[in-house]
Amino acid sequence: ILVYDYWPPRDIDVAKLYGTKDYGELQKIADAIIKQTGATTNEKTATFSIHPKEIFATDEFYRKVVGVMKGLGYSIRSKSDAETVKEFFSLATAGKSDEEIRIAMQKKGWDFYVSKSPLAINISPFPMNKAFGIAYAAAKIHNCNLENVVAIADDQGDIPLFDIVG
Numbered sequence: 001i002l003v004y005d006y007w008p009p010r011d012i013d014v015a016k017l018y019g020t021k022d023y024g025e026l027q028k029i030a031d032a033i034i035k036q037t038g039a040t041t042n043e044k045t046a047t048f049s050i051h052p053k054e055i056f057a058t059d060e061f062y063r064k065v066v067g068v069m070k071g072l073g074y075s076i077r078s079k080s081d082a083e084t085v086k087e088f089f090s091l092a093t094a095g096k097s098d099e100e101i102r103i104a105m106q107k108k109g110w111d112f113y114v115s116k117s118p119l120a121i122n123i124s125p126f127p128m129n130k131a132f133g134i135a136y137a138a139a140k141i142h143n144c145n146l147e148n149v150v151a152i153a154d155d156q157g158d159i160p161l162f163d164i165v166g
Helices: 023-037 059-071 082-093 098-106 130-141 156-164
Strands: 040-044 047-051 112-116 121-125
Touching: 023 047, 023 059, 023 121, 059 112, 059 121, 082 098, 082 130, 082 156, 130 156
Parallel strands: none
Antiparallel strands: 040 047, 047 121, 112 121
16 A cells, blocks of 8 residues: 555556546646646656656645646645544444445545645545555554554655554
8 A cells, every 4th residue: 555666556446446536637637737837757656746847846836736736627635634534544443345435535525635745746646645544554454543553754745644643
């Protein structure tokens, strides 16, 4: 779930599992953002990291990316809120199927997370971010409580992890 190199997009259909839009269009979205912001891209399966040509991803660059996403008709969530992740975790630990979880998360109405780090803008389909990945792994794979999970991070985009782990 968390290591891009071991998660080929053909193995997990993100759109079928959690999506509210056709995430097969993600490359077109990235292309539009790259064209309008003058960025470069490094595709990592279902998540894109958009890198400005300058050294740092500024707030202005972030606003441009979010503007392009909204202009393409997508609902953007700028950060992961702990309550939504905990609701997701609660559904997973209650034995709800992935389809039931998807339907519950779909009701939130968000299409993508767009987060900013010093060097990139990261775009991932809602709810696919590290906080949700940890919650899913803890509930479905390891059957443990979030208070028993430790997070180590190296980027601003990882901050939501600290809101949910013990």
